[in-house]
Amino acid sequence: MMKYGKSISVEELFEPVLCALRCRWRRKHALLLLSLQTGQVAYWQNGEHSWQEQLDEECLTNKQRLADTLREMLLKREVEEGAMVLLLPAAAMMYSEQMVLPSMRQRELQAALKWEVQQSVPWPEEGYTYSFEATEFSEAGEQQCRVTFTALQDTSRAELEHLCSSLLLKLQGILLSGMTLDEAAEKWFTGKPLPTVYRQKQKYLHGAAAAFGRWLPKVSGAALALALLAYGGAWGGCYLAQRDLQKVEQRLAQYAEWEQRMQESKAVEHRCQRLEKLLAAAFKPSKEAGGELERICRQMMPGCWLTLLEYNGSKKPLVLQGQAVDNLALESFVEQLQKCGNYSRVELLQSQQQGNVLVYKLQLQMKEGKQ
């Protein structure tokens, strides 16, 4: 995105919104400002200046006295627990330097400054935190950048943090650039970002980045070693598997004749099984109709004859027609059929005297179990 020929970042684009949100949030909370350079202590409540006091000179040199005096002051002024605090450290605690660099982007400036700071600051490389302020200016038609950086030793930072935590205050930042209490308060309540303020999160991110930088070669080396190991293992496994496969194939080739025999006999056995199933399904010898005829014949009584027998399967009734010499013979025949236990029902459908014989018609229902 371009604006007046310059590129602007996403952070710059959203800065007014963030600024408004910060301003709203900061105004809701109480703020204590402490300058260790001048010994001034000021307190703001709901964005309004509440009170201001001056510490004596001994407090600035004696840390224990400073803590005690501040504790008494906070108790006396009834400062709420967990109030936010901004610290302006003494100039003696810090190392500051100004330099001129060619005009460049913020990120490039950060990268360049890292190297410059490392060269200038007299403390060990990882024993301090720094911040900078850059102002652009034009000299002989060339855009240049005036950079002021200020470094604070980690031990000093730890002492200041300890002081705040012992007083039950929430440290919001340590302002390294030399500004007054009023300037700091104005910057805070107008919602301006505090680039010069030390932030715990930033430290964590820097630490993480540094750790990443330290571990990158080791991790990549380990990953390469592991990948090589996996590749070697897989290659070895593949080689062994191929070798085994060849061996099995060779053995199978030896049994090729048996394979053919096995296939042939399988086909014949399959055919036999099919024929057996076919025969088992079809061939079921029975003696239903023949047995029925025999049973009827056994029940016949003297003086009774059959002229017609109709059988329509075991589930349907059996029909008998015949002749008898008299009623007694017919009754005896019917009784005999009922007694024999083969039929659930014996029904005389018709009985008629024709000349000197009695013509009859019977219907017999087979019992369930006898079917």
Place this chain on the structure above:
Amino acid sequence: MKAGEKTINLLACIAFVLAAGFGVKALELWNERQLAVEQIQKLQMQLTQQIRFADEHHDYKTYKIKLLDKKKKLEQQVEHNLILNNLLQRLQKQAQTQSIQLSSMQLDGKPVPLQQGLQLQTVKISAVGDFYSLLRWLRQAERDGCKVKDLRLQSDMQAKEVLKMDISLKFHTTN
């Protein structure tokens, strides 16, 4: 960033790329190995079956003769029991033996298809003979696997010993 640091970072990146490449290649090889192992298992099973078959039937000639003999017998049984013409011929022969006269023999409708390639065919037969001969013939037919659908046995009062039997028999047949 120092030149040495840059070189180290570059080398680390190269190492990562190489590691990724080797990782992908290792995965491919591993999959290839898995396929080979599956193929080995399959072939090994086949080989085991063949070895077992060879052990069980080391006298393959005898085994083959027995198997073919069994097959032949079964085929004969099927031909004997499931071919309609053979069944009807057998019924006629049995009737002749029992001195039964078969006055008519006709197919009743089309064959009904059943499972396993079987069919059910109904045949209507009219036979004349004495009671005991007809009973023996009927028993024999039932023993041979015929199923009686319906039967009508009627006596002729003129000739008391002679009976007329109209019977519908169901036969299982095959194509």
